[in-house]
Amino acid sequence: MTETGLASSLGNGDDVVFLRELFNQAVVGGDAHALARAAQVLLKADGSRQNHRFLRNAIGRADSRTSGLRPYTIALLSSFSIEFLHDALIAMGIAHGLAITIQQSGFNTFRQDLLDGESSLYKAKPDLVVLAVEGEAWTVAPYGAFFDAAERDIEAVALTVRTELASLCKAFRSRCAAPLLIHNLAMPAWRKLGIGDAREAAGQTALVLRVNEAIASCAGEATDVHVVDYAGLVNRFGALSWYDDRMRLYAGAPIASAMQPHLAATYVQYVAALLGLAKKCAVLDLDNTLWGGIIGEDGIDAIALGATYPGSAFVEFQAYLRDLHRRGVILAVASKNNPSDAEEAFDKHPSMLLKRSDFAAMEINWGPKSESLVRLSKRLSIGLEHMVLIDDNPAECEEVRRSLPMVSVVQLPPRPEAYVRTLQEAALFDTLGMSVEDRNRGKLYAQRAEAEALRGAMNSVEDYYRDLAMKLTIAPVGKDSLTRTAQLTRKTNQFNVTTLRYSEAEVERRAQEPDWIVATVAVEDRFGDNGIVGVIMAQAEDDALMIDTLLLSCRVIGRTVETAMLAHLCDEAQRRGLRTLRGRVIPTPKNEPVKDLFARHGFDKVDVDGQGTTYWRLDLDAGRVAHPPWFA
């Protein structure tokens, strides 16, 4: 490094010193939001190994009970030396409000660790298990042993990997209910057949693709097993950059130092999705965000949006947002503009890809953006912590960061061609998979807004319920509803009596117990099919049916669906000859809507404990919850 290079890096270092000081203050401050934000800012300023180590040390010295971070244990099993990314993983965890503890298994002992019920893996009671295995450790056929004739039967290779993986998953699942992440196989950087490989039916390319199919289908059949697209990750950065041959051969550590944070970030994305920390709603600015220029000044004919640069970059950004919307992300607008100017742009501009109907709500006014966000949060019943402001204006971004620290802010870079990548790298909206509900969610929120409007026009609330023409389906949880059921327990915060979070494996296990009722609630109305919106779990104990979980997605709150759920539980209790229905409400900052649920339905409060949890009881001999008459 030259003198000037060193000097300039020390210059940046001064900012980092300052940001580290702010971080240290946040560590003792006891506010997890503030601590996570301080970590985000520090990591953005300096993504070096040294800075990751700093964050790890700083949090290691702190008292975990006062930092406010949520403890989370990850068991890492690997076919290679993966400990060199521990620092990055822990640092990125802090930025997500997590105090990550890593249980590291030995070098390439993943098979033994999975099969041995007494292994340190299981003793650590992990929240997540990661099986970071390079392709060679599953099968050498697409790699070193490619020219070994016996290994060239592509189906036999896929079957061998699949069989082993299935039996390891089974052994794991019998001992542990945590979600499991497995890597798929990366393509080798160079092919042994050289330029001829790509057309070989059993070339290295074909072998890797076939084995990856087998891994995906094996994971799909198991419960709560997810595939880390390692092939995609290596491909994105390029195999020549991804691997460090020196460290692979010298230290058994094949992943290049600069690439390790990308893998750690991918793991953290899974953690965020599993914990329901993924964002739900993208709140967009308009001028210089959805189009170039200022609609109110430049006019509809002069804004940049169309076939030529820079308009082409804005069209591409709108296309990306439309894809997010199709995937289930809710779109909204917060813009300082005259509503009529903005509406004209949406209605009349020939290159406008996004339609006004793609947005669940718009706040177009001259007030502070933080106030617009608060109003959007109320109108859409989406918590501020699930909203992301996407804006090019640094001042607006800063105002929201200061006023609403729980809102994520993506400040767009100066050039519009980098907008899409900025959002892709932020990876804020990723979920584990796409359910039917996800695919329809964008539409559902628009339907909900229509339903709200209808309520305003009705004379009585009962007329409104009847007019909605709701059809309710309460059904035992099954294989096809398992993902959605676990997802709802993890992400429902408001209408949730106990806010107990469950993995797919836990739900599945419970559903097989004869004393448990585990049911999903689906609601259709005249505006469309809302899909599965509620979950009930209850256990028969002595002469009582104990409600463990009763939750409803916020999009159907206020339609007496909860009354129907309690009525259903009364039916179930009576069918089983039980005499009381019991429930409890564990208070959280979010679940205000359920505080009076049991009182409203005739339950008696029998106890309150030191944490404020209230206990309720309904004597079925004396009365029961009636079915609301408007459900079909």
Next chain:
Amino acid sequence: MRDNIEKTVRQIMADILNLSAERIEEGTSMDNTEAWDSANHINLVLALEEEFGIALDVNEIESMVSFPDVVQVVAAKV
């Protein structure tokens, strides 16, 4: 220049070994520093390479067994 390198190396070693910078001395070596194990040696190499924009070969990696050795190897590379 050499002072700057020594200061930066000292701070990197302190962070990796989770010791205060004053405890990194002339006599600090792999033999007498418990936290300086083979895994942290690799962590040290990777951090030095990143900070100074250098690449170390395995001979150099294996020769860095004390604090002065580390400074020596890095100074010869930058």
